[in-house]
Amino acid sequence: MGNGMPQIAPLQPGDPTRLGPFVLSGRLGEGGQGVVYFGQDQAGERAAVKLLHVKFSGDATARSRFARELRAAQRVASFCTARVLAADLEGDTPYIASEFIDGRSLRDAVEENGPLTGSGLERLAVGTATALTAIHQAGIVHRDFKPDNVLLAVDGPRVVDFGIARILDSTATITSRAIGTPAYMAPEQISGGSVGPPADVFSWASTIAYAATGDVVFGGKSIAVVLNRILNHDIDTGMLPEPLGGVVRACLRKSPDERPTADQILLRLLGRAVSGDASAVVLSEGAAHAADPDATRLARTGPGRALATGAGPRPAGGVRTGDGAGPGTGALSGTGGRAGNDVPTGASRSALSSSGPTDPRFGGTPREGAGPGAHGAVRSDAGESDATGPVPRIGSAGIQPDATGRARRRRRGLVGVLAAVLAVVAAGGAVIAAKTGFAFGGAPEDGGTGDAVVTPRPSPTYASVYEKARRTGRLTIGVRWDVPGVGLEQASGFSGFDVDVATAIARSLKVPANGITFRRVGVNDRVRALTDHAVDMVVATYSYDDNRGDAVTFAGPYYTAHADLLVLAGSRIKKLEDLAGRRMCAPAGSTTARLVADKVNVEQVRAGNYAECMDLLTYGKVDAVPGDDLIIAGFADRVASLKLSVLGLRLTDQRYAVGLPRKDVRTCRVVEDAISRMYGDGTMRDLLRKHFGNVAFDPERDAPPKLACR
Structure with missing residues (x-):
């Protein structure tokens, strides 16, 4: 949508070169009460920095108006608005720094x-x-x-x-x-x-x-x-x-x-x-x-x-689904395939939208x-x-019979307010460069109009996800929606281990939680979602080991999962050989089930998905459920009636990595640093306990070796 940006004029003699953390390099506009400058901090965050004119700095009314503007902007959640980055209303040079909108x-x-x-x-x-x-x-x-x-x-x-x-x-x-x-x-x-x-x-x-x-x-x-x-x-x-x-x-x-x-x-x-x-x-x-x-x-x-009918199916939580959804629609789902684990993607839930007003x-x-x-x-x-x-x-008698009393009252009101409005308009109203996200009230001085002269020019595309995050404070992240404890969508939104990891990574990129949009991403749609920029990154049990040939950049890994077995706590099954002659659930598409069946003689009980397997296990109809340890632990964590255990066999490694657009090396390094900090400061330990604490499960607690960013 953005294909133009404000022209940045050179600084003039007497202009400040720094306000707070921002180095000022040009003017974006000027009005009757102040100037808006283009600024940038040490981290590269670009800002429109609004400075109250020196002659108004001692004016209590002007400062009060400035403070009111700041309070208003700070109270608004950053959904399709400009964020306030910094402000100083007490010093000799009062300013408000807002997100620079490139458009x-x-x-x-x-x-x-x-x-x-x-x-x-x-x-x-x-x-x-x-x-x-x-x-x-x-x-x-x-x-x-x-x-x-x-x-x-x-x-x-x-x-x-x-x-x-x-x-x-x-x-x-x-x-x-x-x-x-x-x-x-x-x-x-x-x-x-x-x-x-x-x-x-x-x-x-x-x-x-x-x-x-x-x-x-x-x-x-x-x-x-x-x-x-x-x-x-x-x-x-x-x-x-x-x-x-x-x-x-x-x-x-x-x-x-x-x-x-x-x-x-x-x-x-x-x-x-x-x-x-x-x-x-x-x-x-x-x-x-x-x-x-x-x-x-x-x-x-x-x-x-x-309008005769509604807008079509829509799932709870507001994420669109359905067959035939193209890139960028948010209806990213897939059937079949492998997620680097054993949870096949299922049918998307939907709810009918309103069928009219x-x-x-x-x-x-x-x-x-x-x-x-x-x-x-x-x-x-x-x-x-x-x-x-x-x-x-x-x-001659005025409005003919179709006129109403309300219309006559409007005409009388019109006459009564004309003079007042004309006075406001003549005074200049609110004037400033609208493109900066600011406007100054008050009349322009020296006979000027108070309007900023702005020449649009093409807007550059973001060189990396890192740059987009720092400049917009927003990210769209693809996650699972069908795995309890890992990535699950409910009416209240998305939750789970992957969702929390993604939120922490976004925070390291200076994106607040309310700046994140989570979208469903299916197994077969991850590469396309990144290539088409439907999402900025994928945190969805994306196994590097099974998908290293994908045309994406892998950052991390953030966790190393292992193929394992879930059993009832206290079960006689302690090692793989103990499963011989017993019943094992085999959910559709599970590669771990095939792996186990190749190693030990076991009776496979077919099931459509992992939810069915959990029912079979809790009712005693099977003795074990195979899968990536993090996945089966997530399903097990919400079974309150029984204590379940992940055996810890660690049959294979599945390094869950963050998927990024291809060759986004800059963002990859930032993401890997964020993951290292999560292990170092205990965040990862706390998240594992939060989402899998009700299961007898010994997860990996050490940071996995980093992949090469390329």
């Missing part, structure tokens, strides 16, 4: 390339809805959501600029003067009403409509026309595919009480039931969808038609007086309009 604004992209369509529009809608949900869940009202404040980064859209955001008080609303960009304001913003999250929802919908049409949908040649349209007109959303068109229409309702919440918007766009709040799993799903260049999540019924806020019924189609033509409840489509006649 141009939505406005620039549309002006240069025209409207967004297809998956690009879908990614934008889902990504910005994800960001708005995170913002509102933090108790923040953005108040200036517009195309300039949406940046199109390589990993999806980001919503930026909390310069005029407000933290909600206990009443959950804010009463304030008109602040924001007029053409994207909600009716209540310009009429002096209570401004809360519904105002952001209205602005979001106006922004999406702009992206789809290339036109400022409430724009006009004068402020009077703009405000009149916002207060009194409905826009044509017929160019939008469903369900997006219906969502946008609902969000543009004039009454804030009639609009859906940001959570409901996101749930609706992802095809989920529109009830309750969006969980962290849903936010992760939204962020992953926005970052996926091949994403085609939204169900379409064509422009201007009501379940919340009345998304209802398809036209509003009273909207006329046929509801969304086909621009409708006006007031006199003036230069929009296309039917316009009510105005006679």
Whole structure:
């Protein structure tokens, strides 16, 4: 998505060369109250560093506004937004350092390339809805959501600029003067009403409509026309595919009480039931969808038609599955093959998505007086309009009989707020380079506009996973979803030994837990997932010994597993020979079962999977279950009724390694260092105890020898 970035101007005489840990090398923009610099720390982290002008450093009001902006940005989870990296509000040079977003604004992209369509529009809608949900869940009202404040980064859209955001008080609303960009304001913003999250929802919908049409949908040649349209007109959303068109229409309702919440918007766009709040799993799903260049999540019924069916099957936890999913969809699964262990991949679980609008806020019924189609033509409840489509006649007595009391009240409100809004606009409103993720309030000085001059240029691709992690604070990691104790997906998300190892590795790359998106990766899809950049790394019992010919770079290993047997604690089976003449479960595809059968005369009891084997073992119908020790220990750990034991035969070695894109040597070395630290500081010991502590199992505790990074 990102194919442009802010032009970095040279530092000027008197500019600082360092702020906090950041060495400054250029200017990204300047506004009435400060300057935004391009900075980089010793680790290579790039930042947009916003410095309050020296002349305002002693101004208590300016510092308070600066502090409010920092608090707002820090409270928001980093789902499709810019992270705060560092700040100093107490020193002589107050600054806030935010993640540098390498991408141009939505406005620039549309002006240069025209409207967004297809998956690009879908990614934008889902990504910005994800960001708005995170913002509102933090108790923040953005108040200036517009195309300039949406940046199109390589990993999806980001919503930026909390310069005029407000933290909600206990009443959950804010009463304030008109602040924001007029053409994207909600009716209540310009009429002096209570401004809360519904105002952001209205602005979001106006922004999406702009992206789809290339036109400022409430724009006009004068402020009077703009405000009149916002207060009194409905826009044509017929160019939008469903369900997006219906969502946008609902969000543009004039009454804030009639609009859906940001959570409901996101749930609706992802095809989920529109009830309750969006969980962290849903936010992760939204962020992953926005970052996926091949994403085609939204169900379409064509422009201007009501949505008849849901978006298709979706598993619990938000990860898509199904046959025929292409690269980058997140539906990575496989059948057959070998994972470097004996757990064949099974069928993916699924849950039907919502089969239509379940919340009345998304209802398809036209509003009273909207006329046929509801969304086909621009409708006006007031006199003036230069929009296309039917316009009510105005006679000597004013609006003709189709006018309503609400329309007349809007006109009176329009007259009452025009002067105030014009004053705000003339003062400059919020001005700064939107591309940096910041905007400064206050009027520009010396007759300037306060707008930064930004020239887009192509965005470089990431040279390594390490670079992406440090620059974006985000990673997509492929894991197992079907192995208890190792990698298991449930309604609450992914858990297990591999998941925790992956989280620790990501932390060493400066990626927080909420910056990780976990995706299912099947046995046959690991190489393709890395090659197609559907995932950044694979931590999924990926055995180097069985897959060393794969076109990937192996880092680690993080654990050396062994082919072994699981038996009841106290069993007479102590060594392999003791299994002779006894019954052993043989799950489909198990190479360990074949290995054991080649060494000892044993009766094999066929089973479809390891869950069936565990039932047979606990009911006494088999005497042993073969498999990689970590895998069988994971299944055994959740059997509370019996004590089970891994014999410790160690028949073969299976070195579980981290899969990386081919020739990503830089990331490989960082990952191997992280693994070494995990063994050295006791993290690995604690994880093994956490996930396999209920089993009589003696796991490997020493760090395995490193593989060569190549």
